[in-house]
């Protein structure tokens with residue numbers, strides 16, 4: 001903020017200096033509260049979601065209301081919520097995202113990887129193989145998150161070949177569960193509504209990989225429309241907001257590289273023609289609650305999701321909230337851990353960064369631990385998990401039916417691949 005001050009003064013006048021001082025002081029106080037394990041405070045300013053947050057904080061049992069005693073998810077969400085409240089309650093800086101330059105730098109240092117991805121994915125034919133590669137590229141985009149997007153590419157790389165993408169995303173790293181075929185079959189199922197909800201995670205390079213996948217889905221009628229769910233406020237440093245989406249489009253459209261600029265223009269068109277839209281803002285995504293309470297907590301959002309054929313939840317934080325942040329038995333079924341949260345068919349894609357996991361073959365977690373004690377936090381292992389909202393396995397590939405639409409021919413045998421061997425990640 002101090003380094004931004006001259007720019008801020010230019011924009012708002014010298015009085016903005018008072019805002020900056022107050023915010024920096026408030027952050028210092030917050031650090032002190034954290035260091036001394038103080039009780040969480042209620043919100044009293046102009047935060048639009050303050051009544052939900054205050055109700056949540058009030059209901060927390062007293063011993064679970066301080067930074068070190070609360071569960072990690074609550075403490076972390078509360079921390080980011082407090083940080084933004086300092087801006088919201090300032091005179092000039094209520095829209096200021098103090099993390100935006102990090103997200104922007106992450107995209108800018110990923111130019112080489114973006115160029116390769118862009119070139120290799122133009123006019124990619126519709127096939128399960130290509131779709132599955134894009135899913136994995138997208139998944140590993142979650143591993144790299146911030147500041148790691150710079151990949152070296154040699155002149156010998158054929159940038160038009162999708163296999164070069166293995167270099168970008170290291171797609172052969174260990175996928176512990178791969179339900180890609182179930183996701184593909186879900187997208188091919190006929191139905192009146194072909195909308196897909198995409199619950200985004202990080203901005204920067206990860207969002208670029210999201211868009212490559214989503215573009216492929218709308219181009220090939222795997223989705224008639226995609227709704228992006230972004231964060232209402234700056235969140236967990238790198239999470240995507242509406243302003244980040246706009247900045248990314250603008251950056252790409254103006255890019256000096258012809259291919260990237262064409263990609264930016266195409267994505268801007270997909271957005272203006274409503275093929276890809278930003279869903280209405282919901283503060284539920286920046287609340288502390290697990291997703292199984294969504295139906296009580298944000299019925300409107302829940303209803304919106306019921307209207308789509310698939311909701312894809314990206315990243316570790318979304319996964320934790322899907323699981324209620326419980327340490328489940330790692331062999332427990334995905335659908336069980338959702339605890340009744342089934343607005344629609346659900347896919348979770350995530351690099352494993354914390355101890356919350358389910359759906360693994362019996363014994364796998366133990367053998368992973370023996371071979372790599374960091375497996376749950378390194379982000380080097382991934383999951384693509386899927387469940388039908390009704391868990392109905394009816395009418396998938398191989399079944400006889402006289403009235404199958406033509407494109408059902410493209411269905412692939414439904415299976416969930418679970419790694420049987422414990423492999424060492426390639427990183």
Ligand SMILES: O=P(O)(O)OC[C@H]1O[C@](O)(CO)[C@@H](O)[C@@H]1O
Pocket residue numbers: 076142145201202236314315316317318320351353354
């Ligand atoms: O960007 P992602 O994949 O949601 O990761 C965020 C996660 O990473 C951590 O910061 C570290 O594991 C968690 O707090 C959080 O759940």
